[in-house]
Amino acid sequence: MKTTSTKGFLLPCTLLLVFVSLLCANKSYAQFHAGVDVKYSFGLCEDDFNFNRYDGTNSLGIALSGLYEFNPQIWAGVGVLTNINNRGMTIVDGASITQQPIMQFAPYLTFRYRSYKHLNLYLFTDLGYAIPFKTSTGIQTFSEGVMWNAGVGYSLMFAKHFGLNFTVGYNLQQIKGTPCGPPPPGSSYAYDIAENNIRHSIAISVGVVF
16 A cells, blocks of 8 residues: 555656646756766665565665756656665575575656756655566566655766766665565575565665766
8 A cells, every 4th residue: 555655646746747847848948968977876775565664775776867858957867776785585405505685677757956056955755666587487576566755966067968976865776576585484485575565775876977
């Protein structure tokens, strides 16, 4: 119930921001940018209905984005995030214990608003959905779920189409349908299914914008 209401609120808001961007576009200034960002998320907590996990919830990702600069203040566009989470499927083979990470592939919409007096500094929000993928044996290695980011960023442009980009903010990631968790005693290959985990994180990123 919580997930449905979250999606129902975030999607209309993000689409509204993109629509307003189109209306406010300055055609004489508009230009296209591409960005590559490396993102690290520090997991705060993750819940699976009735329990919380505070360990193993960090993740590393790479985001590719295409941005349209409607005017100096308003940028909007689309992107895709490939994310690798520390905590995943635990496999026990005799005395050896290994853990496969949970991976995510999430297309998203993004919106950035800059202050007229401080164009390097901006507020941003991203909204996307992770697409699930399965192996030939039917194990889902790429999780499914809503992704939402919000925070502040700073871009330092050295030329019209080259600069550095930094962000810090809050990240919400739904993780469902993915094998995870410790194996039961005596099992050689076991896992629990994350049916509807919601992970809350603080994320930082460093990247290049063209």
